[in-house]
Amino acid sequence: MRSLRYKPPSPLGNFIECFWYWEGIPEGTHTHERLMPNGEATIVFNLEDTPIKIYHPDDVNRFDTYGHAVLSGARTNYFVIGTAEQERVIGIQFRPGGSFPFFREPADVAENASIALDDLWRSRAEELRERMLAATNIPAMFQILELDLLDQLARPLAWHPAVDYALHHFRRVPHATTVAWMTGKIGLSPRRFIQLFRQQVGLTPKAFCRVRRFQQALLCVHGSKEVDWTQVALDCGYYDQPHFIHDFQSFSGMTPSAYLAAATPHLNHVPLV
Known part of the structure; x- marks a missing residue:
């Protein structure tokens, strides 16, 4: 297993807790994990050629798919992921309220929900993923994310x-x-x-x-x-x-x-x- 984190400096660091990378199936015999709510939004890119799945909490035989990238909004409920789909993923962990400047839609559009990133960023989401796949190393992937977010701001880096x-x-x-x-x-x-x-x-x-x-x-x-x-x-x-x-x-x-x-x-x- 391989795991790396990078915290961007200000001004992004005021809105983003970290960029993270995970490679490898989590240890143990379980096939699914529940993710506890923390009131923060997250973006996840699957770097393998399989769709992201989020499972129904009461029946893991049922799931919704989100393509190669998903925004999970701020939540007050847990949700379920499969360990097999976490083999090679990279993500953006926002601070509370941190996703707001990066989307034209208000943050409550994703309240207790997950949305395919293609539905929000259109072709940009897949183009960003392809650039990360072409990167020579993980720090280069983080730099691609950092520069893209700064270049594609939907609104000023500020809250009311x-x-x-x-x-x-x-x-x-x-x-x-x-x-x-x-x-x-x-x-x-x-x-x-x-x-x-x-x-x-x-x-x-x-x-x-x-x-x-x-x-x-x-x-x-x-x-x-x-x-x-x-x-x-x-x-x-x-x-x-x-x-x-x-x-x-x-x-x-x-x-x-x-x-x-x-x-x-x-x-x-x-x-x-």
Whole structure:
């Protein structure tokens, strides 16, 4: 297996967490993985000559295909991929709200959804993939992605000031900042703020904060063998343990203890067994 990551400098680095490359079938006997929601969008290019498939969570015999490249929008639900389709892939992991400048469509078009990149970028998606396939090495692929994104911006590399301010606070303390408090600070009506935030981030402020709190909980327990679940719930801002378990299951489709038992070195990838 081979894995590389590259974080682009500013200004792209303000919107993109990293470019990543993966080669090889993941270890283990499982054939499918559930990907946990994190409130961020991702683009994936399959560098093998097979279509990308995303499977139905309740029946892995059913799937949708997306050609050689797909945009997965910000989510509050998990989705399922096949390990065989991950043999050679490259992708763009956006920061929260980071996909907004690169598409003419608002970010909420892909809310809890995946869209074939050809439907959004037309011929550009396949042309970009072909240029990466012709590259001599993986860093050259990353450079092709970086230059293409800068050359093909759909809008300025900036959020609305209210969205920028909200993202800063929501990322730091997702459980401690309310929409009412935020609108009091930014001077917008709740309706207008929610509309702007959803268009640029892909989720409502409330949904975004809930999924970021879920991610905070994953970080707290990932890699642990024994966990005080009540303390985790309190540390992450849940009212109590039942509230935490309910939220965890709604995002992941599994209990916290089941996640811990099945967790892999990758925070958001869990074998589907």
